[in-house]
Amino acid sequence: MIDPRPAYARRLRPRGLPGLGRFWPALLLVAAAWGAARVAQAPPAPGTFEALFLDVGHGDAILLRFPGGRTLQVDTGGRARVPEPGSYWPGLPPAIPDAVGENVTAPVLRRLLGGPLDVLAVTHADRDHAGGAGAVLEQVGARQLWLGGVPGSRLEADLIGVARRRGVPVLRPRAGTRWVPSPGCEVEVLHPGDRPVQSQRAAENNASLVLRAHCGGPRLLLVGDLEREGEQALLARGADLRADVLKVSHHGSRGASHPAFLAAVRPRLAIVSAGPNPYGLPHVEALARLLRVGAVVLRTDELGSIRVRFGRAIEVFPSLPAGGGHPAAGGLTSAAGAGTLGLKESKDLVDNASKPPQGPTAGGG
Numbered sequence: 624m625i626d627p628r629p630a631y632a633r634r635l636r637p638r639g640l641p642g643l644g645r646f647w648p649a650l651l652l653v654a655a656a657w658g659a660a661r662v663a664q665a666p667p668a669p670g671t672f673e674a675l676f677l678d679v680g681h682g683d684a685i686l687l688r689f690p691g692g693r694t695l696q697v698d699t700g701g702r703a704r705v706p707e708p709g710s711y712w713p714g715l716p717p718a719i720p721d722a723v724g725e726n727v728t729a730p731v732l733r734r735l736l737g738g739p740l741d742v743l744a745v746t747h748a749d750r751d752h753a754g755g756a757g758a759v760l761e762q763v764g765a766r767q768l769w770l771g772g773v774p775g776s777r778l779e780a781d782l783i784g785v786a787r788r789r790g791v792p793v794l795r796p797r798a799g800t801r802w803v804p805s806p807g808c809e810v811e812v813l814h815p816g817d818r819p820v821q822s823q824r825a826a827e828n829n830a831s832l833v834l835r836a837h838c839g840g841p842r843l844l845l846v847g848d849l850e851r852e853g854e855q856a857l858l859a860r861g862a863d864l865r866a867d868v869l870k871v872s873h874h875g876s877r878g879a880s881h882p883a884f885l886a887a888v889r890p891r892l893a894i895v896s897a898g899p900n901p902y903g904l905p906h907v908e909a910l911a912r913l914l915r916v917g918a919v920v921l922r923t924d925e926l927g928s929i930r931v932r933f934g935r936a937i938e939v940f941p942s943l944p945a946g947g948g949h950p951a952a953g954g955l956t957s958a959a960g961a962g963t964l965g966l967k968e969s970k971d972l973v974d975n976a977s978k979p980p981q982g983p984t985a986g987g988g
């Protein structure tokens with residue numbers, strides 16, 4: 624009998640899940656909802672949560688939804704900087720608002736959510752993660768803004784300016800911070816720690832906020848653009864990195880996803896958030912390392928947006944059309960006028976950068 628599922632889904636046929644015993648049956652289900660452009664809007668059932676990896680072209684934008692309707696948006700997509708000085712890809716110029724945030728992330732979130740986000744987390748202040756955050760704050764809103772990365776960039780200052788104007792508290796959660804979005808569910812901050820990572824070349828990436836979410840079952844690990852030094856810092860701290868689903872670091876660059884790190888995570892499913900880009904990402908070496916640890920790799924540049932449901936099993940729904948489904952895929956449409964947000968460069972420091980976060984609790988439990 625011919626299996627009607629797409630090739631990647633056939634590779635995911637149910638098999639044993641060693642070490643995960645009592646939490647969930649030994650099944651990894653894949654529901655290929657091709658053509659189902661509509662994403663279910665009801666909050667996840669108790670004990671489950673969902674992650675929607677939005678197709679924002681080259682960049683990250685991941686919406687986590689928990690029982691009771693609590694939400695965490697991790698990164699927002701945006702234009703990416705390319706190696707030539709002052710060049711951005713695709714298009715010009717470096718400013719928020721940003722075409723991806725204005726035309727993709729904020730409209731999609733508005734459509735999916737009935738109100739503001741509970742938390743908007745920006746893993747670091749590179750444009751392909753943070754460029755759309757101003758638009759999301761303005762058009763969707765958030766009850767808290769979490770920032771990772773190295774403090775002091777202009778993009779971050781602009782973002783803090785928007786947050787301040789809208790009365791959104793800005794926090795810098797550190798490793799050990801925990802947030803309980805719903806009873807039985809937890810979002811843990813695993814990185815950065817108290818000591819900055821020593822990195823000459825990629826300090827911003829290596830200060831990415833690293834988050835792990837679960838509701839008592841399968842875990843999701845989100846690592847921003849963490850590279851080798853950041854991975855090594857996590858391993859050196861002895862952090863428990865185990866996760867069933869990994870958001871692959873840095874769009875699948877070969878400077879990330881090293882074997883020792885992947886061996887500590889042991890992902891069953893790896894999601895690469897990528898789009899047309901001048902760097903050749905994802906890199907074949909990183910993909911090979913992921914396959915070597917037994918992970919099935921799914922890519923937003925091939926599937927469009929990908930929805931993953933974390934219940935007793937992991938279910939995957941490629942939920943929005945890939946390529947041309949919205950402006951991020953086939954070249955960006957015009958950015959909304961830069962004046963609409965009234966952004967000003969701000970030298971202000973984060974409101975409570977030195978205080979422990981409120982809402983999420985620092986330390987254990």
Ligand SMILES: [Zn+2]
Pocket residue numbers: 682683749751752848873874
């Ligand atoms: Zn990136």
